[in-house]
Amino acid sequence: MARRPRASEPFDTELAHLPAELRWREWMGRVEAVIFAAPEPVPREVLARVVGRDCSLDLLIDDIRAELRGRPYELVAVAGGWQHRTRKNFAEAIQVATGLGTDDPKPLSQSEALVLLCVAYFQPITRGELSQFFGREISRDTIGHLRRLGFLAAGPRSPQPGAPYTYVTTREFLSHFGFDTLRDLPDMEALEDAGLLSKDMLLAGDIPLGLMAGDTDDGEPEEVEADEES
Incomplete structure (x- = not known):
């Protein structure tokens, strides 16, 4: 686990003190957390702020997606960024439980x-x-x-x-x-x-x-x- 920086320390994106595998896991966690917390798709330039300069965001996203296989939600590329969305086959369950999605909030003729x-x-x-x-x-x-x-x-x-x-x-x-x-x-x-x-x-x-x-x-x-x- 990455150590918590002191308030006076700059945000550590490189995480050079961590072994490569732990560094990668920390970057994955950061990226997924940012996407999860955002109300709209998160573009690449925003995610790049929380990972190292040599980190491949595409490979990182692929690994996050692989871990989400079998989960009721997924990570999708949409509107020039990434966003968590529930899988379509769970739409009926969500509607029955919460009523969400029963009416299109943006209907078109x-x-x-x-x-x-x-x-x-x-x-x-x-x-x-x-x-x-x-x-x-x-x-x-x-x-x-x-x-x-x-x-x-x-x-x-x-x-x-x-x-x-x-x-x-x-x-x-x-x-x-x-x-x-x-x-x-x-x-x-x-x-x-x-x-x-x-x-x-x-x-x-x-x-x-x-x-x-x-x-x-x-x-x-x-x-x-x-x-x-x-």
Whole structure:
């Protein structure tokens, strides 16, 4: 066990006084404790503050995950960081015992889900471009609701006349739907080749449920500004 430092001593990340195996175990404990205590996914740069310079965080995470096999919770890469989440097969037990998860705290209509999916694939994109894509006006109310849920944020101004705002997805979007980065979205061309997704399917509202289905958390949506589009 690592000795407790005096208040005047700097935090010891290297733990050079420990044998290699004990040092590794202490780093594992620190990283897991930080992730466990955090209310949102913890990025690599934060975890790097509690381990040595030569520590491989990827290998450390792999060892933590290995120890959690068979446990009702796991360590997942989501929204550019790591987070503890209960395994999906225990969702019903949690609902029966606590009532948690019985209602989606961030419900989406089919129309909102389609707009969000379109932004995810084609961002940055303006409200006007979304309207052209769907052949009907996408209302400010729809965009505003997605922003209040924390799924969309204002992106850079478009070079189009009037310089309208574009919209992009957020870390909250990634976290809510269980993606680590946007690269984890299903490949659009592969989906089209497989006949699982196309523009016609989007316009018809016929999308595979799995594309927009993911784990949810109970975190509060981050505060957003009012819709700024001109």
